[in-house]
Amino acid sequence: MKKFAYIDATSVDTVPSLLGRRFGQAQVLAGGTDLVGELKEYIATPDRVVNLKSIPGLDYIRQEDDGLKIGPLTTLADIETSTLINDQYSVLQQAVSAIASPQIRNVGTIAGNICQRPRCWYYRSEDFDCLKNGGDTCYSVRGVNRYHAIIGGGPCYIVHPSDSAVALMSLNASVKIQGPRGPREEMLDDFFVLPELNIMRENGLRANEFVTEIIVPASKPNTKGIYVKVRERDAIDFAMASVAVTMTMSGNTCSEATVVLGGVAPVPWRVPDVEQFLQGKQITEDVASAAAEMALREADPMSDNSYKIEMTQNIVSQAILDLA
Amino acid sequence: MSSKVHVQARINGDDVEFLCEPRQSLLEVLRDVLGYTGTKEGCNNGNCGACSVILEGRLVNSCLVFGFEIQGKELQTIEGMGSPEELHPVQQQFLENAALQCGICTPGFIVSTKALLDKNPDPTEAEVRYWLAGNLCRCTGYDKIVRAVLDAAKAIKNS
Ligand SMILES: Cc1cc2nc3c(=O)[nH]c(=O)nc-3n(C[C@H](O)[C@H](O)[C@H](O)COP(=O)(O)OP(=O)(O)OC[C@H]3O[C@@H](n4cnc5c(N)ncnc54)[C@H](O)[C@@H]3O)c2cc1C
Ligand code: FES
Ligand code: FES
Numbered sequence: 001m002k003k004f005a006y007i008d009a010t011s012v013d014t015v016p017s018l019l020g021r022r023f024g025q026a027q028v029l030a031g032g033t034d035l036v037g038e039l040k041e042y043i044a045t046p047d048r049v050v051n052l053k054s055i056p057g058l059d060y061i062r063q064e065d066d067g068l069k070i071g072p073l074t075t076l077a078d079i080e081t082s083t084l085i086n087d088q089y090s091v092l093q094q095a096v097s098a099i100a101s102p103q104i105r106n107v108g109t110i111a112g113n114i115c116q117r118p119r120c121w122y123y124r125s126e127d128f129d130c131l132k133n134g135g136d137t138c139y140s141v142r143g144v145n146r147y148h149a150i151i152g153g154g155p156c157y158i159v160h161p162s163d164s165a166v167a168l169m170s171l172n173a174s175v176k177i178q179g180p181r182g183p184r185e186e187m188l189d190d191f192f193v194l195p196e197l198n199i200m201r202e203n204g205l206r207a208n209e210f211v212t213e214i215i216v217p218a219s220k221p222n223t224k225g226i227y228v229k230v231r232e233r234d235a236i237d238f239a240m241a242s243v244a245v246t247m248t249m250s251g252n253t254c255s256e257a258t259v260v261l262g263g264v265a266p267v268p269w270r271v272p273d274v275e276q277f278l279q280g281k282q283i284t285e286d287v288a289s290a291a292a293e294m295a296l297r298e299a300d301p302m303s304d305n306s307y308k309i310e311m312t313q314n315i316v317s318q319a320i321l322d323l324a
Numbered sequence: 325m326s327s328k329v330h331v332q333a334r335i336n337g338d339d340v341e342f343l344c345e346p347r348q349s350l351l352e353v354l355r356d357v358l359g360y361t362g363t364k365e366g367c368n369n370g371n372c373g374a375c376s377v378i379l380e381g382r383l384v385n386s387c388l389v390f391g392f393e394i395q396g397k398e399l400q401t402i403e404g405m406g407s408p409e410e411l412h413p414v415q416q417q418f419l420e421n422a423a424l425q426c427g428i429c430t431p432g433f434i435v436s437t438k439a440l441l442d443k444n445p446d447p448t449e450a451e452v453r454y455w456l457a458g459n460l461c462r463c464t465g466y467d468k469i470v471r472a473v474l475d476a477a478k479a480i481k482n483s
Contacts, residue, residue, distance in 0.1 A: 003327065006346035006392065033388045036349065037369050049346070053393075077382075101458025102436075104370055106382040107389065235457040236371060 002045045008054035016180040016208040018050045023200065023207040026050055030073060030112035033104050038117060042126050043133070058212070061085065068216040072111030076164070077102065079110060089216060091225025091244050095167035098229045101236050111211040114165045114175070114188075118158035118202065118266075119238055120148065131156045131199050145302040147240065150309060152265035156195035157302065159263050160202060161238050165192070166262035167227050168214065169270055170244035176213035179206060185215070192267035202267065220256065223248040224323050228315040229262070239263030241312040243295075245319040247278070252324065254278045259295060259316065264308055271295045274316075283324030288317035333394040335360070336404030344391040351375045353391030354401065362402035362431050366460065373459035376432040376439075377401050383439035385458070402431035405438060413483065414438055414476040421472035425463035433459050437473050446477055 009015050019026045026048040029035055038044035052058060058073040061084050068089055070079070079085065080096045099105060099113065122128040122139040129135030140148045140157045148157040169188045177184050191203050198204075205211070225246035231237035242262035248255050257278040261269040274295045281287050292313040299309050328343040335358070344353050351368070354360040354377070366372035368387045375386040378400040406412030411419070414437045424430045433456065440447060440455045447455070452473045453466075461469060 001347040003345070003347055005327075006329070006390075032390065032393075033370060033385075036388045036390070039347065040368070100370070101373065102439075102455055103373060103376060103383050103385045103458040104388070107384050235460075 001039045002042065004039075004046055004049050006049050006051065008051050011055060012058075012178050012212055015050060015052070015055075015178060015210055018048070019208040019210070020048075021207055025207075028052055028115075028210050030109040031075065031107040033100075033108040034112060034116040037124075041124060043117070043124060052210070065218075067218045070110055070214040070216070072211050072213060073109050076100075076105035076108045076110065076113060079164075080105060088219045088223055089171060089225075091170055091227050091246060092164065092167045092216070094225075094227035095163040095229070095242075095244060098227065098231075098242075099163050104236075110164060110214055111175075113162050114168070114191075114214075115203065115205070115211060116161055119161045120156075120158045123158065131195075132158065134200075140302065144304060146304040147238075148302055148305055149266055150264050150299045150301045150305055150312075151261070151269055151296075152194055152267065152298075153300075153302075154196060156199050156266070158195070158202075158266050159239075160192065160265065160267050162268070163227070163229060163239060163242060163262060166242055166260050166268045167225070167244045168216065169268045170225060170246050170258045170260045171216045171219065172258065173214055173216045175211050176215065177205065177209050178212045179209040183212065188268070189270060195266050219246065220248045222250065223256075226319045226322050228319045230311055230315060241308050241315060243312065243315050243319050245316070245323060247283075247320070247323045249324070253280060253282050254324070255280065257320075259291070261295065261312060261316075264299075264312055273297075278320070283320060285317075285321065288320040288324075289313075291320055292316040329392045331392055331395045333397050333399055335399045336401060342391075346390065346392055348391045349387050350377070350379075350389040350391045350394060351386040354386060357391070360401050360403055363435075364428055364431055366428065366432075371460065372429070372432070373436060373456075374429055374432040376435045376459065378435060378439050381442070383436055383458075400435070400438075402435050405434060412438070413479040414441070414473070417472040417476040417479060418469075421468045421475060423464060423468040423472035429459060429461045429463075433461070433469055437476060440473070441477055441480060445481060447473070449474065 027046040029051045058071045060071040062069045122130045123132045138156045174187045229239045229242035244260045247257045259274045364374035366374035377386045
């Protein structure tokens with residue numbers, strides 16, 4: 001690991017100037033479960049590590065009139081076991097309990113989970129100077145791309161690793177961001193960016209910005225959500241494919257739905273066409289399989305990952321039928 | 325000026341002071357600076373749980389935490405559990421159930437089990453398996469470990 005100076009931040013306002021304007025010079029430390037790995041492999045080589053845990057009051061879950069507010073340093077374990085997170089947000093708890101292991105959920109934070117870097121094995125290896133590491137090749141294109149993107153990829157084909165982000169997007173969540181000129185708020189729909197827009201980052205945070213809150217609006221009555229994740233190893237593993245679906249039902253008709261795919265694209269992949277298609281439909285097996293097919297219509301698999309299409313279709317239709 | 329940081333913490337009930345570099349993980353500090361070699365290094369990246377310790381009552385992977393982060397905190401390691409003369413009930417049940425072969429994973433499993441039973445003294449088998457998902461064993465096939473944990477829960481309840 002490269003040597004770095006370590007700074008305990010003491011307030012939200014001072015973090016932007018501690019981070020500075022150039023990417024790579026400084027890095028925010030939350031639980032460290034992702035950052036420590038990146039530092040060990042020399043993927044992240046900052047001069048300064050800015051610890052957020054020394055800032056009081058960033059670890060909370062509050063139910064307010066307009067929805068749920070989650071502090072950035074709230075651990076995944078606290079979200080998993082919180083009794084404040086009631087039924088309407090259960091898709092988030094389902095997703096969080098499918099993340100990593102108890103050890104990692106005890107330390108890993110919700111903002112860290114959303115902002116974690118991708119797990120592409122070329123990106124994570126010191127030996128490959130890939131596009132994301134500032135090189136000029138995406139090695140997955142001619143290499144082993146079993147776990148890479150089938151939608152939205154190019155010129156880099158990572159998949160976004162976060163389970164919680166998929167669930168949060170299905171709940172229409174947004175994030176509060178602190179920058180040098182104060183706070184701003186952004187829907188998660190707009191927070192993540194595709195590699196074609198910015199190959200070096202997975203979200204639109206500037207170098208001197210960080211996430212200070214996650215805001216989940218209250219959902220309509222009779223809304224339920226489900227998270228389905230497929231992994232190779234059930235104990236600990238990132239998603240080969242996952243889906244978060246929420247549906248508002250009136251009787252057996254779906255009046256509103258959200259559908260977000262995980263593990264298949266460089267960002268949590270929302271499918272508005274499917275959401276519209278489900279509106280006003282009675283949920284039958286035929287409707288669910290039509291929705292599943294539509295969800296993967298844009299898929300353009302690589303040499304080793306076409307299996308993900310059918311896998312994802314299956315969990316999409318399973319999720320829709322389970323909620324009806 | 326030294327680039328080392330000065331850290332004070334409580335480890336297994338003892339006050340401990342040490343110097344470490346900011347980039348040293350808690351696992352490195354435990355093993356290489358302080359000589360607590362009961363905590364093992366397996367993968368060094370969060371996958372195997374051999375490095376499990378209990379920090380402020382929470383089970384964590386010491387390979388993914390920095391040493392300086394335990395400043396002012398309470399840490400429990402495998403060294404704090406039982407002694408050769410008087411094994412901790414979890415250790416005793418691992419022995420009786422032959423829940424180990426090579427043993428490299430055992431300190432991690434025992435510490436994880438303690439963290440589980442501290443919170444949930446009467447876990448179901450499903451809860452034991454869910455909780456131990458962060459601990460990898462290449463030898464035993466897990467069944468004996470799960471039985472040892474369930475027996476340890478019983479033994480602690482009856483003691
Ligand atoms: C073995 C293993 C298995 C895993 N499996 C899964 C899985 O199945 N599903 C899944 O979703 N994740 C998985 N993870 C990832 C894990 O959940 C994340 O590492 C964790 O949630 C990150 O949170 P943290 O607080 O530890 O973040 P850190 O490691 O502290 O930070 C992660 C990144 O986010 C940045 N960051 C942190 N906080 C903020 C903030 N407030 N604002 C802006 N940037 C910030 C950091 O600079 C860093 O780049 C796994 C990790 C490991 C090691
Ligand atoms: S050495 Fe820490 S989890 Fe494997
Ligand atoms: S006993 Fe050998 S790894 Fe578990």
